[in-house]
Amino acid sequence: MKISVLSGKGGTGKTFLSVNLAQVASNSVYIDCDVEEPNGNLFLKAKDSKIENVDVPVPVFDQEKCTGCKECVDFCEFNALAYVGGKIKIFKELCHSCGGCTLLCPEKAIKEVNRNIGKVEVGTSGNIKVKTGELNIGEATGVPIIEKLLEDMDYSKNNIVDCPPGSSCQVMESIKGSDYALLVIEPTKFGVHNINLVYELVKIFDIPYGAVINKDMGDSKIAEEFCLKNNIKLLDKIPYDEEIGKLNSNGHIVARESKRFEGIFKEIFDKIKVEAISKKVLDKIEEEVKQ
Amino acid sequence: MKQLVILSGKGGTGKTTLAVSLIKLSKNKMFADCDVDAPNVKLIFEDTEILEEKPYFGLKKAFKYDDICIDCGKCEELCRFNAIKDGVVNINYCEGCGVCERFCPVTDDQGRKAIRMEDDSSGTTRVEKLNNEFFSNANLKIGNGASGKLVTEVRKNMYSFKTNEELAIIDGSPGIGCPVIASLTGIGYCILVAEPSISGIHDMIRILETSRNFNTKCFIVINKYDNNFEKTKEIEDIAKEKNVEIIGKIPFDKSVVKITNEGKPVVDNPDTKAAKEIIDIWNKLKNRLDLKNQ
Numbered sequence: 001m002k003i004s005v006l007s008g009k010g011g012t013g014k015t016f017l018s019v020n021l022a023q024v025a026s027n028s029v030y031i032d033c034d035v036e037e038p039n040g041n042l043f044l045k046a047k048d049s050k051i052e053n054v055d056v057p058v059p060v061f062d063q064e065k066c067t068g069c070k071e072c073v074d075f076c077e078f079n080a081l082a083y084v085g086g087k088i089k090i091f092k093e094l095c096h097s098c099g100g101c102t103l104l105c106p107e108k109a110i111k112e113v114n115r116n117i118g119k120v121e122v123g124t125s126g127n128i129k130v131k132t133g134e135l136n137i138g139e140a141t142g143v144p145i146i147e148k149l150l151e152d153m154d155y156s157k158n159n160i161v162d163c164p165p166g167s168s169c170q171v172m173e174s175i176k177g178s179d180y181a182l183l184v185i186e187p188t189k190f191g192v193h194n195i196n197l198v199y200e201l202v203k204i205f206d207i208p209y210g211a212v213i214n215k216d217m218g219d220s221k222i223a224e225e226f227c228l229k230n231n232i233k234l235l236d237k238i239p240y241d242e243e244i245g246k247l248n249s250n251g252h253i254v255a256r257e258s259k260r261f262e263g264i265f266k267e268i269f270d271k272i273k274v275e276a277i278s279k280k281v282l283d284k285i286e287e288e289v290k291q
Numbered sequence: 292m293k294q295l296v297i298l299s300g301k302g303g304t305g306k307t308t309l310a311v312s313l314i315k316l317s318k319n320k321m322f323a324d325c326d327v328d329a330p331n332v333k334l335i336f337e338d339t340e341i342l343e344e345k346p347y348f349g350l351k352k353a354f355k356y357d358d359i360c361i362d363c364g365k366c367e368e369l370c371r372f373n374a375i376k377d378g379v380v381n382i383n384y385c386e387g388c389g390v391c392e393r394f395c396p397v398t399d400d401q402g403r404k405a406i407r408m409e410d411d412s413s414g415t416t417r418v419e420k421l422n423n424e425f426f427s428n429a430n431l432k433i434g435n436g437a438s439g440k441l442v443t444e445v446r447k448n449m450y451s452f453k454t455n456e457e458l459a460i461i462d463g464s465p466g467i468g469c470p471v472i473a474s475l476t477g478i479g480y481c482i483l484v485a486e487p488s489i490s491g492i493h494d495m496i497r498i499l500e501t502s503r504n505f506n507t508k509c510f511i512v513i514n515k516y517d518n519n520f521e522k523t524k525e526i527e528d529i530a531k532e533k534n535v536e537i538i539g540k541i542p543f544d545k546s547v548v549k550i551t552n553e554g555k556p557v558v559d560n561p562d563t564k565a566a567k568e569i570i571d572i573w574n575k576l577k578n579r580l581d582l583k584n585q
Contacts, residue, residue: 008328008329009302009303009329009331010299010301010302010303010304010329010465011301011302011303011304011465011486012302012303015490034466036300036465036466036467036468036497037300037301037302037465037466037467037490037493037494037497039301039489039490039493039494042489042490042493043489075389075393077350077351077387077388077389078388096386096388097371098371098372098386098388098389098390099369099371099390100388100389100390100393103369103390103393103394104393104394135467135468137467137497137500137501137504138472138501138504139468140439140468140469140472141468141469142468164466165302165303165328165329165464165465165466166328166329166438166464166465166466166470167328167329167431167433168328168431168435168438169438170468172383172384172434186303188548188551188552189331189334189551189552189554190307190331190334190551193329193331193334194329194331197328197329197433200433201433201434204383204433204434217545217548222552242518245518246518246519248488249486249487249488249489249490249491249518249519249522250488250489250519250521250522251489
């Protein structure tokens with residue numbers, strides 16, 4: 001099963017929910033797809049980690065063969081190539097590795113070499129398998145790292161995917177093929193406005209969804225009304241609690257430290273499982289009826 | 292004109308909360324919301340006059356014409372973004388490189404390929420007027436990813452109405468990737484809003500390193516500093532070591548959520564703990580940025 005945790009707005013508690021769900025689920029894999037600012041491992045502190053580099057192909061030019069026809073420069077939509085002083089210059093950070101220039105060069109003067117943009121780290125924390133992606137500083141896009149993190153997913157396990165904030169390409173890459181999307185709502189004007197964006201996104205991707213309100217200070221009407229209006233199932237409300245905030249800010253996993261919170265997260269996880277499975281059963285019945 | 296961008300690395304540390312208050316306190320300026328993935332500045336400044344609203348076209352996207360297509364599978368084979376599967380284009384995955392069109396082997400009698408790159412609106416940009424000040428912002432259409440380019444567009448739009456303002460204030464996005472790089476390029480000053488937590492510190496270091504690639508002078512604001520005094524001390528030590536000034540420490544204040552939910556900047560209630568500190572930060576900024584017309 002793949003459960004994606006997302007929120008649109010940053011700092012609503014995606015990582016908080018993700019590491020704690022991974023803690024209470026059996027057979028779990030925690031996957032940190034927020035590769036620009038990966039934080040899950042600050043809590044999980046995985047051991048025996050193996051590091052794998054993530055490389056992307058970029059073109060290199062054989063200047064002897066290049067006749068300066070500039071076909072590649074004209075073709076590149078990302079402005080990664082320029083013809084300066086009789087030579088092709090490449091701006092590697094702008095290259096999307098589409099391979100177009102290499103394919104079209106009439107002189108076969110271009111070949112591709114690998115360039116490192118980040119890494120994937122795989123280790124264990126207690127019974128949890130931990131996968132973390134990290135983008136090098138100065139790089140523009142972490143999408144290839146997210147692809148690498150998710151490429152060999154074992155769906156027989158409980159995969160918890162901690163998504164990046166926002167709603168653009170990296171989030172889309174992270175949620176592909178999810179069985180369930182958990183929307184983490186901060187009960188503020190900003191939080192509700194931004195959850196609407198990812199709510200629209202999971203609908204486009206046809207992923208079953210439900211919500212959790214985090215940092216509930218007793219006045220979460222704004223978030224509850226949003227869920228009600230859009231028919232989003234509200235799985236739970238996690239209270240704002242100074243002690244929890246302190247534990248979390250010091251890098252502790254709350255469900256490991258507090259029986260009460262272990263219970264809260266177990267309940268949320270069980271609800272997610274029921275929701276995701278019942279959607280699958282319904283889909284199957286619908287398909288059989290059609291046939 | 293001096294340009295100031297507000298960033299944080301980690302999300303939810305209080306970028307927008309601080310930005311809208313600085314916007315409210317300052318005069319003789321223009322401002323922009325460059326967090327195009329999750330724009331919230333508009334929620335505070337609703338009562339504006341829209342001067343310009345345009346569809347935003349990022350890169351073109353692939354559209355396939357099945358009446359011409361011979362199902363040769365070439366486009367599917369060459370697309371590196373898995374945007375074509377079983378002969379169907381998934382526009383959400385298309386990055387607009389144009390390889391499919393270029394190598395499509397068939398054309399109709401008018402010379403048009405079976406798969407073509409065409410304009411596809413990926414959002415809307417807006418320039419609004421609030422009192423006598425210009426406010427540039429945008430909305431990215433759901434399922435579109437070209438947000439770095441859109442950030443550049445939002446900044447360009449803001450300057451297109453430039454008269455001779457002294458200051459530009461830009462609310463940025465979380466992370467360190469393309470939207471952040473696009474909002475840092477060519478900017479003189481940056482405030483990093485940090486949160487005293489293990490995640491907040493980790494992410495602050497990464498955004499600080501990122502900003503080093505640019506000639507941007509950084510200041511740090513610690514938000515909710517009294518939630519964790521040990522972590523606040525850690526931030527202070529890091530700032531000292533990296534030679535970055537901590538220009539303010541905002542206390543945790545329950546009234547911040549309340550006033551923000553009313554759609555107002557924190558400084559509209561100037562007597563609260565948080566507002567007092569933000570006013571103090573603004574006074575220091577005027578000095579550090581050498582602003583004369585405030």
